[in-house]
Amino acid sequence: MNPTPSQTVGPYFAVMLPWDRSEELGTELWLRGTLYDGRSEPVADGVLEVWDASSGGFGRCRTTVDGEYAFRFDRPGPIGAQAPHLAVSVFARGLLDRVVTRVYFPDEPGNTTDPVLSAIPDTAVRETLVAREDDDGYRFDIHLQGPHETAFFELV
Amino acid sequence: MSGFLDWPAYRSTVLRAPKRPFVALPLRLADTGGPVLGESRVGPLDNDLTRQHDGEPLGERIIVHGRVLDTGGRPIPHTLVEVWQANAAGRYAHHVDRHPAPLDPNFSGAGRFLTDADGAYRFVTIKPGAYPWRNHDNAWRPAHIHFSVFGRSFTQRLVTQMYFPGDPLFGQDPIFNAVRDPAARARMIAAFDLESTEPEWALAYRFDVVLQATPFEEAP
Numbered sequence: 001m002n003p004t005p006s007q008t009v010g011p012y013f014a015v016m017l018p019w020d021r022s023e024e025l026g027t028e029l030w031l032r033g034t035l036y037d038g039r040s041e042p043v044a045d046g047v048l049e050v051w052d053a054s055s056g057g058f059g060r061c062r063t064t065v066d067g068e069y070a071f072r073f074d075r076p077g078p079i080g081a082q083a084p085h086l087a088v089s090v091f092a093r094g095l096l097d098r099v100v101t102r103v104y105f106p107d108e109p110g111n112t113t114d115p116v117l118s119a120i121p122d123t124a125v126r127e128t129l130v131a132r133e134d135d136d137g138y139r140f141d142i143h144l145q146g147p148h149e150t151a152f153f154e155l156v
Numbered sequence: 157m158s159g160f161l162d163w164p165a166y167r168s169t170v171l172r173a174p175k176r177p178f179v180a181l182p183l184r185l186a187d188t189g190g191p192v193l194g195e196s197r198v199g200p201l202d203n204d205l206t207r208q209h210d211g212e213p214l215g216e217r218i219i220v221h222g223r224v225l226d227t228g229g230r231p232i233p234h235t236l237v238e239v240w241q242a243n244a245a246g247r248y249a250h251h252v253d254r255h256p257a258p259l260d261p262n263f264s265g266a267g268r269f270l271t272d273a274d275g276a277y278r279f280v281t282i283k284p285g286a287y288p289w290r291n292h293d294n295a296w297r298p299a300h301i302h303f304s305v306f307g308r309s310f311t312q313r314l315v316t317q318m319y320f321p322g323d324p325l326f327g328q329d330p331i332f333n334a335v336r337d338p339a340a341r342a343r344m345i346a347a348f349d350l351e352s353t354e355p356e357w358a359l360a361y362r363f364d365v366v367l368q369a370t371p372f373e374e375a376p
Contacts, residue, residue: 001227004343004366005335007317008166010302015250016240016266017304020197038171051187051310058191079187087187087310094168096161096334098313102187116185125179144172154178155186155311 006097013091014047014062025050025057025086026074030137031103034067035090038145042067046092048142050103052076053087073137075105083110083117085129090142099152103140104130125151165330167291183311188370190309193236194270203269205241205281213263215244215282219360221352223275224305226312226369231275237365238304239267239279246285246299255287280358286325298325298332305365312367319345320361 031050035043046063054077061069076084086103104111111117111130120126128150131138142150161173201207206217224232242248242265245257249264263282271277284299300317307313319332326332326341335341343366352360 001225001229001366002340002343003227003368004314004316004364005340006314007302007334007344008168008331009304009315010331011252012240012248012250013302013304013315015252016248016264017238017268038175041171043172049313051190053187053189053310056189056191058193082185089310089313091315092172094166094170094172096163096166096169096173096331098315099161099174116179116181120179125176145175149174149176151176151179152174153181155183156180 008093008096009047009091011045011093014045019060019062021059021061024059024072025052026055027072028074029072030070030134031073031086031131031140032068032070032134032137033131033140033142035063035069035092036067036141036143036146036148040143040146043092043144046090049089049091051087051089054079054084078110081113081115083108083114085114088142090144092144095144099144101142101150101152102129103138105138106130106133120151160336163330163334165292166334186311188309188311190306190312193306194234197236198268198270202267203279205263205265205267205279207280208264209262211262213243213260213282215260215263215285217280217358218283219278219280219352219354219358220301220318220346220363221276221278221349221360222346222363222365224271224277224307224365224367225275226307226367228369230369231271232307232312232367233271233273233275235271235275235308236306237269237271237277239281239301241265241281241284241301242287244282244285246287257285257287283320286323291330295328296325298323298329303363303365305367307367307370309370311370314365314367316365317344318363321345321348
């Protein structure tokens with residue numbers, strides 16, 4: 001059978017379906033960041049979903065008027081040869097499909113041998129997948145476009 | 157490639173669609189598995205958008221039903237589906253929507269339900285109205301219901317829109333036409349289903365949602 005195509009979530013996904021955040025990815029740390037468009041303006045109507053395949057943790061968060069999101073999480077574990085990371089889907093008006101990225105952590109020695117990170121030849125592109133340390137966790141800004149455009153994945 | 161996200165006819169894509177080629181992620185390295193979002197996510201009236209308030213909403217009552225499957229034809233049981241839509245007048249029940257059509261105090265326009273053991277779902281709602289938007293001169297969205305489907309795995313996650321057969325607005329809608337393949341566009345259009353109508357009560361539409369298969373998950 002052929003797959004049903006994706007369509008944009010439009011402007012009302014987050015506001016029409018508020019998400020009960022009682023079950024999340026953990027409580028240990030915060031992951032915070034800002035979602036930016038191609039002019040480095042914050043995207044105020046975005047929705048992020050985070051999946052930790054190592055633990056089965058899942059969270060959804062809408063961006064604020066300042067384009068900011070925040071998740072509580074526990075540090076993920078490695079998956080086989082892959083360094084600890086979180087999978088992230090970004091949905092927004094103007095995105096015909098979700099875009100998928102990953103959050104890696106700067107203090108993980110396993111990053112250097114991670115098969116996904118190490119397959120990206122361009123250091124600057126690779127670095128867009130690594131969060132920065134913050135007071136109570138990590139910061140991971142997402143740029144949909146522009147000179148700092150985040151690396152997004154497609155399955156092959 | 158990221159190119160398919162580039163679709164300037166839909167103006168909001170211009171500053172939001174990524175420009176760089178996507179990074180190839182081999183399927184064997186993909187993040188599989190997905191959240192178990194069960195009954196606790198679904199309230200008793202979440203599958204009947206006509207009964208969420210004291211009175212009945214205005215408009216044409218409809219039944220929408222179908223199955224969630226993968227491309228191998230396998231049903232996806234017990235998966236969460238979320239829907240949201242405008243009211244019969246073409247207005248979303250949120251202050252962000254400034255379209256000067258009436259709000260309906262008896263219609264919120266959001267629903268949630270799980271597929272059953274055979275991947276089947278059914279909900280009751282009001283047929284949404286078309287509405288204008290400012291994308292281009294005299295732009296109108298065809299009537300549609302947004303569907304968010306989780307499936308079994310992160311790789312299957314899908315958000316789409318269900319349209320109604322024969323809508324005269326298809327030709328001028330850049331969102332519908334952002335799916336370039338006409339056969340693929342047709343898969344977003346529900347089928348009128350006389351068999352499933354309820355006489356003296358509601359018309360019915362059938363809409364199957366087909367998610368990408370997840371080869372990993374088929375392994376024992």
